[in-house]
Amino acid sequence: MSPDAHQDPLSLLRASLSTGTPPILSTSPNSPPPSLPPVPLHLATHLIFRPPHSPQHVALPLSTPTRFVKKDGEATPTPVDLRSIYFAWLNRELAIPEYLNLAQSFDVQVSGGAGIKNLNFVERLELVGWLEGVQEESEFIQAVTQVRRDAAPAGGIVVGRGRGDLAGLGQNGASQPATGGPRPLKQLDPRLAEIYSHERVVVNRNTALRGSKPMDFSYVRKHTEDFVSRLKSTTTTNTPGHLKPGVPSATPSPSRSYPIILLSPSASALLTMSNVKPFLESGNFLPPHTLSTTATSTTTPQMIDISRLLPSIHATTPQRFIVVDSPEKFKPEYWGRVVAVFTTGQAWQFKSYKWHQPQELFRHVKGFYVGWEGEQVPSTVSGWGAAVTCVGVDRGRRFRDREVCEVVWMEIERWMVATGWGNGQGGRG
Incomplete structure (x- = not known):
């Protein structure tokens, strides 16, 4: 053909x-x-x-x-x-x-x-x-009308929709037979032509x-x-504990109005001075058995700074916390700054505390027990009641660490607001 x-x-x-x-x-x-x-x-x-x-x-x-x-x-x-x-x-x-x-x-x-x-x-x-x-x-893509305008019959309007060849139609929409010459073009009723004249091309999202x-x-x-690189460099330089080389790092003093978090010194504790900072600041839990024993004994700090934005305390300024695992150097007024105590359920941890009995201690501070998810909570911790929040860390799924971290901070923030930290007092005497 x-x-x-x-x-x-x-x-x-x-x-x-x-x-x-x-x-x-x-x-x-x-x-x-x-x-x-x-x-x-x-x-x-x-x-x-x-x-x-x-x-x-x-x-x-x-x-x-x-x-x-x-x-x-x-x-x-x-x-x-x-x-x-x-x-x-x-x-x-x-x-x-x-x-x-x-x-x-x-x-x-x-x-x-x-x-x-x-x-x-x-x-x-x-x-x-x-x-x-x-x-x-x-x-x-031009409409067929633009390409075939010269071939349009005098008695009608040629409309091309860009969908292929068009059969010839009379004024009333009836088909017109071919006459042996070129294929007849589609003719449109004038009323439809008026409607089509008001159409506009829809621009797609790509254009x-x-x-x-x-x-x-x-x-x-x-x-x-x-x-971002410059921002990280500036943040690292100005963050406490990350001072420039040659600049002495001043040991933070709990005597200021920073809230204090006490950890358990027990060897069985999952949250220690070696891994508490990445966990509470970034939600990144490092199991204690993965940390080097030698490195831990020589580099573990006695006091750690942690910053966290607590909207109920201050909407824009992060709250600074002091983390220690022993109240050995505490002054009496420091106990008014303690907001949380992490325990393994062993009562000997509280012998050097201001409040020796767990029931009395957890009326003044918020208690936390961190254990492995799926394992039974010690009966001693269960006996201390709702004042101690129990959270479980998954052994293999590290993406769950952030969720556990958020639960801890939510309880700390709630307890601090309830005890007056949100009204500008900066602590309890």
């Missing part, structure tokens, strides 16, 4: 892809024998479409201009030929640099000056989306977000990385 000059290349290509019968490249208007190997695009001259349920085929030259246009800031958009359209479809998965390199090598291979018109990122995105049926309209050309924002990422 000879090529029909009124067949629309874009509509034929979209229809063939949707029906699972992709077109065939050929060096002539005739379909090549199936026994021959496929013809490469740079050697082909025609693209042959095989409509389903039809013994005939439609052969279009690859140089045929299509309704897809490149604007490039020009007053008159430039139609893109069928060869460039099919090239963009075949290489739709390639990144922009690979696509451009392949187009340049294609121009070298093809003869006769039939090169490829490069499509930018947005144009390729719009083309592929329209061919795959994801979208029905595109700002780069709205990306604009008319792709933007490279890699410089923003590099700028952000530099900014």
